[in-house]
Amino acid sequence: MALSHAILVSLLDRAHSGYDLAKRFDQTVGFFWPVSHQQIYQELHKLAAAGRVQAETVAQSERPNRIVYQLTDAGRKLIDQWLTEATEPPAFKEELLVKLFALDDDNRDALLAEISRRRQRHAERLARYEAIMAEHYPNPAALNARRRGRYLGLRMGILTERTTLAWCDEALALLDLPAAG
Amino acid sequence: MALSHAILVSLLDRAHSGYDLAKRFDQTVGFFWPVSHQQIYQELHKLAAAGRVQAETVAQSERPNRIVYQLTDAGRKLIDQWLTEATEPPAFKEELLVKLFALDDDNRDALLAEISRRRQRHAERLARYEAIMAEHYPNPAALNARRRGRYLGLRMGILTERTTLAWCDEALALLDLPAAG
DNA sequence: AGGCTCATGTAAACGGTTACATGATTAC
DNA sequence: GTAATCATGTAACCGTTTACATGAGCCT
Incomplete structure (x- = not known):
């Protein structure tokens, strides 16, 4: 449920590529919501298909191209709505x-x-x-x-x-x- | 990984049916490892197939039969070995x-x-x-x-x-x- | 020569949740 | 009559992990 939200929240500041997000997650949101790079790429495809984010390919010389994603208005609305919903205390699997x-x-x-x-x-x-x-x-x-x-x-x-x-x-x-x- | 262990640990005291385990989990181990009854039934089948537990059907009049599981020696050994392995701090998904x-x-x-x-x-x-x-x-x-x-x-x-x-x-x-x- | 960083992905397997199914008995 | 308790299960789906794949450039 909340993997997509974690990604959308990360895109609030500015646009990021999947690779950027994976690295950023390790230090920030990923601390409370650990995510692997495979999940991020797959979720970005879904979010783009649903119109929550927009993809743009950035050509690079002598490096693989980057695919940079930015929030759409629909994506922003989704976050705002999600923020008003109640969260459960996390399951404590120790x-x-x-x-x-x-x-x-x-x-x-x-x-x-x-x-x-x-x-x-x-x-x-x-x-x-x-x-x-x-x-x-x-x-x-x-x-x-x-x-x-x-x-x-x-x-x-x-x-x-x-x-x-x-x-x-x-x-x-x-x-x-x-x-x- | 640890669902099977949680079940085996619950069987240490005495034999239980899947139904017993599901109820017991709600109050004890399930507090640190929440599990649904479907998972328990499926896992018990697997554990029985692997020889970690032994199933015995107990006929009841005017109630559905119970299938009671008890630890085998192999199951007990598995727990002992698991206890010596290192655990990771739980992922903190908040x-x-x-x-x-x-x-x-x-x-x-x-x-x-x-x-x-x-x-x-x-x-x-x-x-x-x-x-x-x-x-x-x-x-x-x-x-x-x-x-x-x-x-x-x-x-x-x-x-x-x-x-x-x-x-x-x-x-x-x-x-x-x-x-x- | 070997390993790390940049950058994206596919495929298979595993784990967990939700929905559905049955059927008798007991309590309100 | 309605719901809860006893007792077991199947099926579909979703989320997550693990393994595999590619390929250039840079550092030691």
Whole structure:
């Protein structure tokens, strides 16, 4: 449902090629909506067929041609309408918690190791996000509307990673205690 | 990948029918791994064909027969091996944050309304989880291993909802400020 | 010589959702 | 009479992932 919306939103600022979008997604929207380049190319074809975007081929010398897409009025209207609809909280598919349903005295060590690994992954992510925050968003109250939206995305990332880290620490401490019969 | 694992984990305690699993999932594992009854029935067929579970038909008078599945040794081994493998942090697909990438002065009110709605959903969830916690897990350090795993799942749910609520409050406050040009 | 970047795509497989189907019993 | 519960399933569709494909230029 929302892959097309994520692409349309990315085209708000200016026109992009599929290749541009794929790269841009890795750093921005794709953080909340991971997408592969195959999906982007296919979705762009559909959006063009539906008249939400318009394609224009840009010839390049000594490089493959680029196909640049820009929003149409219909595409813009679609976004505006979508913004008024309610979203569901995201499905929380956490494989690690499924594993913890199997926790017993025999597999405790394996799960401790797994949580430690994950703890480190989340610590790395948090450091990355905090660096971006310090560099690009030192004073959120002074941002214009568009940049406030992006700030809030990053902010959510930071809060989530901090929470997950805290949970990992709790989990490691709890599993280290001798278990009751 | 992990749907089959979620089912196998649910069969650890005792044998279940597809119908049982579907109901159980709604309250336990399905919280971290939402699954429909169709998926469960299909996956059980596959698991039975692969020898991970064994099916037994239980005749019932005046009710449809039940097909009860129990773990085989092969199924148990599969879980043990899976527990030692590393999991990735879950993909964080948050449609609301994609919407915030489109934030500008024209759609600010629509997004404020949307965040308020979401805030309420998360407050309701948090209340539900905290009630379960108070009733079933008053003293986590005294739990046996298996129940500790479940406790940690619920604990993660509570921390996540609290974080999301705090983020909603921040977002509402920030969007209420007059934006810079 | 080998691998990365630019730039676009097709095809097959897998996973998940939605709709449809049946049929008896129990509760309001 | 209407809806929910018990209990199992099929079929079509949609979204996503993985693998494969091409081909020039640039860097080490």
